[in-house]
Amino acid sequence: MTIAHAHPNIALVKYWGKQEKAGNLPATPNLSITLAGLTTVTQVEDGTTDHFVLNGETSQDPKLQGWLNTLRDTFDVPPLHIDTGNDFPTSAGLASSASGFAALITAINAHCELGLNQEMCSDWARKGSASAARSILGGFVALVPPQWQAVRLASQEQWPLEVVVAVTSNEAKSVSSGEGMERSRLTSPYYKAWLRDAATDFAAGSQAINDKDFQGLAAVAELNCLKMHSLMLTSQPTLSYWTPASVACMDRVRALREEGEDVFFTVDAGPQIKAVCLPGSADTVAAALAETPGVIDIIRSPLGHGARVVT
Numbered sequence: 001m002t003i004a005h006a007h008p009n010i011a012l013v014k015y016w017g018k019q020e021k022a023g024n025l026p027a028t029p030n031l032s033i034t035l036a037g038l039t040t041v042t043q044v045e046d047g048t049t050d051h052f053v054l055n056g057e058t059s060q061d062p063k064l065q066g067w068l069n070t071l072r073d074t075f076d077v078p079p080l081h082i083d084t085g086n087d088f089p090t091s092a093g094l095a096s097s098a099s100g101f102a103a104l105i106t107a108i109n110a111h112c113e114l115g116l117n118q119e120m121c122s123d124w125a126r127k128g129s130a131s132a133a134r135s136i137l138g139g140f141v142a143l144v145p146p147q148w149q150a151v152r153l154a155s156q157e158q159w160p161l162e163v164v165v166a167v168t169s170n171e172a173k174s175v176s177s178g179e180g181m182e183r184s185r186l187t188s189p190y191y192k193a194w195l196r197d198a199a200t201d202f203a204a205g206s207q208a209i210n211d212k213d214f215q216g217l218a219a220v221a222e223l224n225c226l227k228m229h230s231l232m233l234t235s236q237p238t239l240s241y242w243t244p245a246s247v248a249c250m251d252r253v254r255a256l257r258e259e260g261e262d263v264f265f266t267v268d269a270g271p272q273i274k275a276v277c278l279p280g281s282a283d284t285v286a287a288a289l290a291e292t293p294g295v296i297d298i299i300r301s302p303l304g305h306g307a308r309v310v311t
């Protein structure tokens with residue numbers, strides 16, 4: 001039996017749209033931070049048939065089964081009992097598929113002695129869920145062509161940012177990210193503009209991380225997030241992930257910044273707000289978001305490590 005841990009990551013320059021070829025390849029370069037305060041724990045052991053348990057309940061997951069079958073095209077992987085749990089809301093815009101596939105390939109690699117290095121683990125994680133490629137590493141992580149395997153931009157020790165997650169709903173989303181981004185690619189009138197701006201946003205985000213330029217990172221990350229949500233909103237049918245509380249939190253973050261706090265927001269395919277802070281602002285930001293109407297929970301997180309085997 002083998003146990004692996006992985007953390008979700010949140011993108012500061014987002015992935016939303018795939019290339020039209022095999023391999024689950026993003027259409028645009030993207031970068032993220034790995035969150036130590038949220039964890040997926042995945043246990044793998046040999047079984048007589050594949051059996052998957054998610055958060056204590058038996059689950060049928062065609063995406064996971066398809067990924068396992070693909071893995072077996074290359075490696076000798078026996079039937080597996082996979083038991084995985086998240087200490088945060090699942091499929092609710094907190095990147096549970098990123099930490100999930102990162103923990104899973106890490107556990108299977110060790111359990112079945114596949115001999116994969118980090119780059120290869122990232123490659124296999126990406127085939128399950130593109131954002132999962134990034135959770136193989138900790139700190140600041142890029143996913144870029146031509147390899148589309150995670151690349152470390154900086155460690156969490158080099159720039160120890162903090163993240164305050166304002167949870168506004170625990171419900172699973174009704175449209176998956178994969179389905180949503182394909183809808184945006186096919187129907188949003190802004191998709192071409194999204195592709196056009198991607199390399200510039202990625203370069204600006206990478207430079208800001210390299211320079212530890214918080215204001216620079218704030219500017220590119222907030223605008224890139226709002227570009228992605230513009231794509232979502234202009235998809236047909238629309239993809240509307242925000243609640244009134246999400247909007248209130250974004251307004252609150254802008255107001256806190258006007259008051260001198262070092263904070264910016266980002267939002268993924270769900271209603272939760274992630275406020276990224278310099279450490280000196282995290283207490284004030286957490287207190288302010290906790291008081292914002294509609295916020296049901298606050299999760300605080302430093303940046304953390306990549307996926308790893310713990311037994």
Ligand code: 2P0
Pocket residue numbers: 009010011013014015016024030097098128129130131132177178179267268269
């Ligand atoms: C990201 N998201 O860059 C963006 C921002 C959500 C919003 O990557 O189809 O679960 O499995 O590759 O990785 C979520 O999409 O999609 C995602 P698939 P994934 O973090």
